[in-house]
Amino acid sequence: MTVITRPEPDTAFLIRDLDEKGFTAEYGCDRYTATVLSNRFDYLVEHMSGRLLSGAFSPVLRDFYDLACTISGPPEMDYLVPAASNGIVLMAGTALDGVANTVEEYGVENLGPGDVLISNDPYRTGNHNNDLNFIRPVFVDGRIVGFVNLNAHQLDMGGVVPGGFSATKTNVYENGLVISPRLLIRGGQMVTETWNLIFDNVRMATILYPDMMTICSSLELGEQLLRESIDRYGLDAVHGTIRYVCDLGAESMAAALESMPDGDWSGTEQIDCDGVDDTEQYSLEVAIRKRGPRIELDFSGTSRQARSSVNATAWDTKTSVGIALKYLFLPRGRFNSGLYHNVDIVLPEGTMLSALPPDGCVFMYWEQGQIVLTAMLRALADAVGDAAIGGDSGSADLHTAYGVHPDGTAWVSALQCGGEVGPYGANRFGDADSQCMTYQANGVAPAVEGIEKGTPAVVLRHELQIDSGGPGYFRGGAGMIRDTLWTADAQHSLTSLRYKQAAGFGARGGKDGARGGIWKFEPSQDGMVRTPGTEVPAYRVATAWAGLIDPETNTADAAGEFVYPFCAEQNTSRANSVIRYLTNAGGGWGDPLTRDPQKVLIDVRDGYVSIAGAARDYGVVVIGDPDLDPEGIAIDVAATEAMRSAT
Template sequence: MSIAIEKDSVRVELIRDLNESEFADRYGCDRYTATVLGNRFDYLVEHMSVRLLTGAFSPVLRDFYDLACTVSAPPTLGYQVPAASNGIVLMAGTTIDAVANTVEEFGAENLGPGDVLISNDPYRTGNHNNDLLFVRPVFHDGKIAAFVNLNAHQLDMGGTVPGGFSASKQNVYENGLVLSPRLLMRAGQPVAESWNVIFDNVRMAEILYPDMLTVCSSLDLGERLVLESIERYGLAAVHGTMKYVCDMGAERMATSLAELPDGDWYGSEQIDCDGVDDTEDYRIRVAVRKRATRIEVDFSGTSRQARSSINATAWDTKTSVGIALKYLFDPHGRFNSGLYRDVDIVLPEGTLLSALPPDGCVFMYFEQSQAILGALLRALADAVGPAALAGDRGSADLHTAFGTHADGTPWVSALQCGGEIGPYGANQFGDADTQCMAYEANGVAPAIEAIEKDSPAVIMRHEPRIDSAGPGHFRGGASMIRDTLWLEDATHSLTELRYKSSAGFGVHGGGAGQRGGIWSFGPRDDGAITPPDTSPESFARGEAWAGVIDPTTNLPSEQGQFIYPFRAGANRSIVNSVIRYLTNAGGGWGDPLSRDPNKVLVDVRDGYVSVAGAARDYAVVIVGDPDTDPEGLTVDESATAALRRTATAED
């Protein structure tokens, strides 16, 4: 692809303008073959994912889909990544640089057929220690033709906290086992010293060991599919298609940016605190500058790296930038390395988003990644106009609990019983979903039956909260409320950092979603279970563990008191306690007064909006009782018209 600037306009010479001979000279095959192979790369990474998903023992892999597969070009082609799986895009995006970093440090010349190279150091590979990168070179005629890669979360990688999920770790030595690039398999055989160093340092080896074997099996499958592609279509066509797919990604991004007027835009997001205390303010600041077909994303002015493990690395920041730009400018097609070709990122060292060891401890990178996305969506909301995306809940709301069974056996419930499932923000195409992962996760919801089988927990409630969604012409997703009964004493690790400001911001005239929090409800003095209901009054008898909370009602409130979530010795529950998660809600899109009254009626019938909320937020008068006669609800059209005239005049 080539770009030519002509005075005030941008002319983009497209790949589709190449004639057949020019295309074949550039990509080593015809268009049809390139299309087939491009889709085959997608097929390849999805089949690698499925093999691990169907064989995994860890609930984080099996139920949460906390993995990503990619295929990379050889060093001679710059490690280009033409395909990423539909897993956790935060993990797929970092492999664009992580594979190159890992292979270059180890030495491509030191690799052979059947090898598997691993690394998990966040400063080399991004993400956190539990995300172990597996890289398998694919050899053809004695040379590396490609790499197949799998980035998979391991249930534990050592450190001070089982499972690793803690905001209070203050340096890399507390964080867990760090693996520099090394071989796990040599010529198809285990490298004993690598396996030993892992299992000498981690908990729950009985789960990690079979899962790592399954990862190696997935890499075997990926290698076989690449070699089959080379055998059928030829090495030149496979390498040419890798270039073609990435060139197309770059072309789509450049073409979209060319349509956006040049300009400068600014955004920011607030992080509540770190794991030391809440005395230091952390803020992500971004300036976006677009000229012609290039865009610069500048994080100068972002707060220094935090004092505990809430930091992210430059690789995570780069990934989040790519996700934001793809959402706004190239929503179709796979995430690949080509989309960065016209993107410049300015990121000073030693910030919250570019932490340095040993004190810039990285674990909860996923919280900063989502805040980066929020800052960029805020910055570009006016620039893209109707294409703006409202904020989602802004946090992965990950919850980890751990304890010891009566027989002394340790247990861990990881990423299952918090607010992992929650709302998106609305956009120009319609109302937002309420039961999703975060914008950057794309995982799957753990099954209730699996949670209750593996952990001493009972899921008592999982439902939307009425009147929480950001109002708009299209409504945001509602807060999700989840109550979990814990049948044993437990320690709980919280990861939420987004309560002080509204993460679910509205766009294009839409309103913000309500804020959430976390509460604990202990048993009665005699040990009996007293599960709370969802009425506003029910919150009063709980103990707030996190959020901005009204001291009188114990409900979330913009003017309330911030409850620091990482207090030493806190967040422990006794047997028969209920832990409640209430996620932040998603923002709305467009003027709420323009929402179709019949859509508001459906929301009232379905429990997303109350009768009072319909009048307050949408100026729609609903007649009837949604509890006793939901199908008998009607819109009072004349009263609605009058109320909307009044509301419009007041605006």
């Protein structure tokens, strides 16, 4: 009989306390092998992602990385997930439950080698119904030993709006095709009725078909790599390492929580409106209780489910909770099932974070995920001290345009020409980047050449907004301006919900980032393009589509009037119109008056901060002309010392 050597029962048990025999008995292999296999799991999910990225036709997959790959253990291991890819973490996190829900409903006993199981119902799998889950069981000697999974956004899944991106859908029947768990591939052969069901209900099947074939190929690759690992190291070692990785995640989270003093905190956050109108306020309330190595998050005070498709499911909320805790306590390493071992979530049904069908329509789930994250980062800022993080742009700010080519074929530009690329908030490690997405996205900025080749669009401008990043000892990321010329008539779908409350909040004395907005610049009467500038007078001829807008200047202003963003009859443009997105800016970290003046000087030289902004926000007096002689500007040391002393 093998004896597992552990500490005494009254001593805290840690994996590192196991001796070599104990570790092998617990996890089916030695520590070295477990380390090799855990890294191989990471390689496997990234290799699957790479296969899809290199072979995808849809710009959402090919250019945006709107996908996630995971590995799951077999049913007897509760479908533990040891590794998730570096794609959209919101899509990876829901796989922790979505795979199990799909497989259990379909029936484990009904699966065979070479099968691919699919499902896209948000209430079963999380996310929205454009995110189609592909699950391939891996068999060894006639039994399921694991699953390789790919959650991938499909360019269109039917519904009332091409591409699906709309805040105005009010029930699941408008949302698009819902696929309950069913086989796409049986024993390596296509299930004709499933493929027909999909292609009878979606637009742009000529893109979906090769994408789905590539996804199935990626799953085959994942199965091959997992089987190779089993052949080389043994099934006990592979299963043991899955448990080891998840146990290590649980242990690490527990230790991080225990290092923080016990306490109670609360946070509140809101979205601006729903897709019906802005007469109802939707707010999130979270009460956080931390005791020892456990933490509870209670969302009982959260508003009811929204009247349109801006809701999320419980699976999405659970994912965002895990992301927030990981950012604050375990910033390194993969997302896995073990992170939730010491986490309790209280979430009533029927809220905007836990919507129910048919009227709790779910599509823009990521916007709700963002306010979960922001509320937690705000609430725990004092508790974590210097580990606090400034807020990011707050909204994925996704833009979809669609129309018809002269030959009658439909076109869609999805997630390409909006505010998708924006800033992070600063933290204790340094200034924030401005060329990112939101904290939960981790997508890829679309290439301008790819945008212009596939749609009637020309990207005219993509640059940072001066003086927008939240001032701090470390500066928040700048708001990004993107101007896109649409050379054909187009309809536009906006998904911006974070203007009324500063999303890019400051941390540890840092200041909030500036608010953004969306504008349309119409062509002149003779149809010629107006190329707008970025100075205040340029906005006077624009039509504001979203944001808090100063009625005098028509520019974004935190004290301005709210412009409702979801007027379908408003969000259209005729050929040669320019649509401008200005993202919210990221929050600063630390007192801006303690920032190194030399860093402020560099910010002025590089266009992040103006001379006036340097004096106003940082107490630094810069002399010279940053436009005509950027290398010749200098700090007036005496004036700077006097200004900072007087503040």
